[in-house]
Amino acid sequence: MKHALTIGWLYPDLMSTYGDRGNVIALEKRCGWRDIATTLVPIGQDTPSAKIQTLDLLFGGGAQDREQGLVMKDLYKKRDVILQHIEQMKPALFVCGAPQLMGKYYEPSIGKRIEGLGIFDITTRHPGQSSERLIGNTAAEVNWDGLGEKDHGSTTIIGFENHGGRTFLGKDAKPFAYVLEGFGNNGEDKTEGVMYKNAIGCYFHGPLLPKNPEIADWIIKKALEIKYQEKIELAFLDDSLEKKAHDTIVERLGISV
Numbered sequence: 001m002k003h004a005l006t007i008g009w010l011y012p013d014l015m016s017t018y019g020d021r022g023n024v025i026a027l028e029k030r031c032g033w034r035d036i037a038t039t040l041v042p043i044g045q046d047t048p049s050a051k052i053q054t055l056d057l058l059f060g061g062g063a064q065d066r067e068q069g070l071v072m073k074d075l076y077k078k079r080d081v082i083l084q085h086i087e088q089m090k091p092a093l094f095v096c097g098a099p100q101l102m103g104k105y106y107e108p109s110i111g112k113r114i115e116g117l118g119i120f121d122i123t124t125r126h127p128g129q130s131s132e133r134l135i136g137n138t139a140a141e142v143n144w145d146g147l148g149e150k151d152h153g154s155t156t157i158i159g160f161e162n163h164g165g166r167t168f169l170g171k172d173a174k175p176f177a178y179v180l181e182g183f184g185n186n187g188e189d190k191t192e193g194v195m196y197k198n199a200i201g202c203y204f205h206g207p208l209l210p211k212n213p214e215i216a217d218w219i220i221k222k223a224l225e226i227k228y229q230e231k232i233e234l235a236f237l238d239d240s241l242e243k244k245a246h247d248t249i250v251e252r253l254g255i256s257v
């Protein structure tokens with residue numbers, strides 16, 4: 001095997017809701033089918049910074065408020081090494097609860113504000129237990145320009161969201177996508193998720209990557225290009241089944257693309 005990637009997964013036992021582990025499986029499978037070796041590193045309390053420095057790609061899934069509070073106690077200790085990963089342009093994907101913790105703060109429905117790592121210029125507030133949760137199937141148009149892919153054609157991503165937190169982008173934050181169906185970051189401004197360098201935060205469970213293989217491949221390609229410092233063309237995979245599933249949902253949601 002010519003290429004190999006090391007994938008880190010933040011707190012798999014505390015942060016993996018609504019099928020988020022499918023993102024890791026999709027990355028492993030899509031690499032394996034192309035003869036790219038992968039090593040999965042679960043990251044927990046005992047994982048030393050030196051190990052995190054060896055990662056080529058980082059993933060963090062969703063969590064309920066209680067778990068987010070538990071995770072955060074440890075996550076502060078890993079701030080520098082996670083920031084370094086992202087500043088080095090290595091890709092990362094954070095879903096739902098994870099980007100909330102990578103932002104400036106998250107105010108849960110009960111209890112004190114959780115100060116985040118401040119890597120994304122976003123803030124999130126849960127308006128309280130009596131307020132409506134933002135739940136349902138969702139679709140959005142990827143902000144390829146923001147991802148540095150100026151000439152990329154349009155891509156509709158599909159997923160499922162379930163969050164109480166309302167996220168607002170700061171002036172330095174770019175949205176990952178624009179809502180076509182569903183609530184997105186806050187149910188008001190049509191933004192979905194956030195991006196910084198090659199790190200993506202989003203509210204798309206479902207999970208995101210098997211349902212939207214183009215995003216999985218973008219992440220894999222970036223990880224390889226940063227690691228090997230060369231232009232990478234990923235081998236073609238037959239995604240006709242994935243496309244069919246994707247298009248069925250797009251049709252069911254009544255979105256014209």
Ligand code: GLN
Nearest residue numbers: 062063096097163164165
């Ligand atoms: N606890 C957060 C919220 O409700 C995140 C939920 C999740 O990750 N699914 O906003």
